[in-house]
Amino acid sequence: MHRVSRLFYFKHVLEDGRCPQISSGELSRDEIDARKYNGAKESDRHIQMKEFVVASLAADSLFSNIRVEKRWTDTLSGDWRQPDVRATYNGIEIVFEIQLSTTYLDVIVERRRFYQREGGLLFWIFADFNDDCRRLLQDDVFYNNNQNAFIVSGESAAASVHANEFLLSCAWTEPASSNGISPLRRAMVSFHELTLNIVKQQAFFFDYDAAKNTLIHANLTAMSKLRDRFEAAWISTVDEPDRIGTKWRDFRREFRAVGFFLPIYQSQLHAILINALYSAKHGKVIGWKYTRFIEVAHRIATGHKPYLHIFRIALGVYKRGEQLISEDKSGRWNIRVKAYKAAIKQEDPEYAGDETHYDLLRFLLPELFENLP
Template sequence: MDDYIDTPFEARDAALRPARRRAQERPNPGEPLWVEKPEVKDVQEMETGLHLPVSAVIGTDYERLIQLRMNVRSQMRKDDPLYRCSLCNTAVYICRTKESARFFFKHQHEDGSCPAQTRGALSQDEINARKYNGAKESKLHRRMKDWVCQCLAADGRFEDIAQEPTWKGPLTGERRRPDVRAVYNGLPIAFEIQLSTTHLDVIAARRDFYQQEGGLLVWLFAEFDTEHRRMTDDDVFYNNNLNAFVVTTKTVEASVEASEFRLECIWAVPTKGGGHSGLHRRVVPFHELTLDPTRQHAYYFDYAGAKRQLEADVEAEKQKLRDDFEAWMGITGYQGKESSRDWNEFRRRFSRLGVHLHQYDNYIDREVLTDLYSAKHNRPWGQGQKLLVEVAHRVANTEKNHLKWFMHAVRRYGREESMKAEGKEGHWHKRYLELRAQYDVDPTPFEPKRDAQAMVELLFPELLPLP
């Protein structure tokens, strides 16, 4: 350490505050994240052997994509790629465009033999990797290493504190030089300062090394916000249980005064529908963090745990709605006893789960619901018929637009064999072949009413995906 850390904290803020970066485009929730015209249009998923369009792999879930991006890089380093180019069988990884929050697949190596050309003379990742090495020598980077050591030394829970020591892995034989290394309650921890754009392969390599060696990698930022966040920041944040840590002159001062290592923790909270909140912030002691070397996570707020609980609560809410609605439909049937009060309550409950129903219950497609409930219970449901095959004939004769979903439900619920045994032998089979011939000529009459699809998908998740 040098004499700089003995100067007043307030005097350092202006001099060492990171230069303001330009605002980065953030994707809107649910919007497509792939580029419109990628060079690599299809990739082979190595686990299944399936060839998939890149749009299906990249998708619309930013959180999932950034975690997948890390996993792809990590597996590529182990010479066990998750995806290969469908045209040339070269391993591919996921990159972000420089201009916008859109992603594409790039070849690991390129010799010009593949029609898809994804690499220039020097890729952006390679440029970023070179910039990373230069940033490690910046004045702020050196000062932050001093600050971290000062904070660790003030906290009696840390031992063997050192700047840029050589960490040799006894299992792999590899070597690393973390910015700061210390032992916390018997756990070796590597602290790395993150100030500039870092090649994802660098992040993945360090993460894999410390995971294999039984240590824990903790990234520290000089600042972290939404508007000016870089791709590098997201690569760390989304792969650390959506937690990030910032060290500033104020957190250093708080650490020294309290004789414990304190950091500003930034985290997000999951919300219904698969998104998450804005950033929450709090200065917290290091000893209040949960440390998970197996997953290489250090976090204050357990985002993954909260997400699992939220998903369980939402699923319980959905199941309660399914049970209540099915019971209500079974009681009311076609008897005209529907209560507007009950219907309004159901509309509110459906709406809370993202399905918006008509103001009046007589506008719902009661027939398709009756058909699907009949297949589910293996008997005519809410009507006077006695056999499921009778429902099939009624659908074939008067509700052709329900036939596709009804027969899909019959197969999913395993009712085909029992239905064949009902009624006159071979009658339904013959009728079904006639309908298939009609469909081949003109499928239009068999097209389901898609305005009922969201409601059907919520009530019958076991039938997904609907044809």
């Protein structure tokens, strides 16, 4: 056993041409993988798969110049690839590669880059595709192809000949509302129904990315409406907290559905913090009998110092500086600001921020956290 570039391999005792793997000399990782890949290609199943693809293409008049195992050479660099099947479709050069192995992903990536540079479209064909294939290939063929995979078989080839168009089975996933994905969906589709993107090297039937963006937008809209309803309910019942109690269970369920959690009982949520931040947002007193907003600021700065950090952020985000200055007739707030800034600079532990409710606050008031880690 020899070691070259940190890669172990076995060397033949005699290089007599019987084995396609030539082990003499120093080969790079790419060369070794490419030789392994090519050596694995010509199985009986691989030959049969090429026949299925060619029969399907030949049945469809929109495909022309069908070639099998013909080199594609880069005229500038001299690099070349030899796709399983190549054909012209609506002026686009499409190369069909049959994927029977899940091992040689670096070779797969390089082939994709080659055809991307050359202006062709690499189209992967599977003999079968299941959830195991999806997991093994999620970072490459399946994931990069907008989570679509295409399967050609004797059945699909016969259907193509009967329909006079290239039909193939498509397997895809759909985004789920809980940040997950659906089980594999399947359908027999026409090649003409696919979206082809040479720049991204994608060919897909179901647009996973578009569906995910739509779902994200819908979730954001639903979250925004829930956030607004909670805020309105909180403010309208702040003087009579028992009134929101009848809705608390419903709010807990709705919050949980979007990944945030309210405590079992409303009393477990520190109302002083929520009231102070809503007061800063609206520039008025919420939750106290005070008459001016500056009194809320004094209350937090003196009686609830662990909340001062997030409260100061709220003052900045909601631009309450001018309001505090105008309400500070006695100058006491200015003196207090200088005092707490000095204490914070000295790392006074009384002013250590309390982040207990930050997860919930990120939902209720996300604007406060836009510049926080």
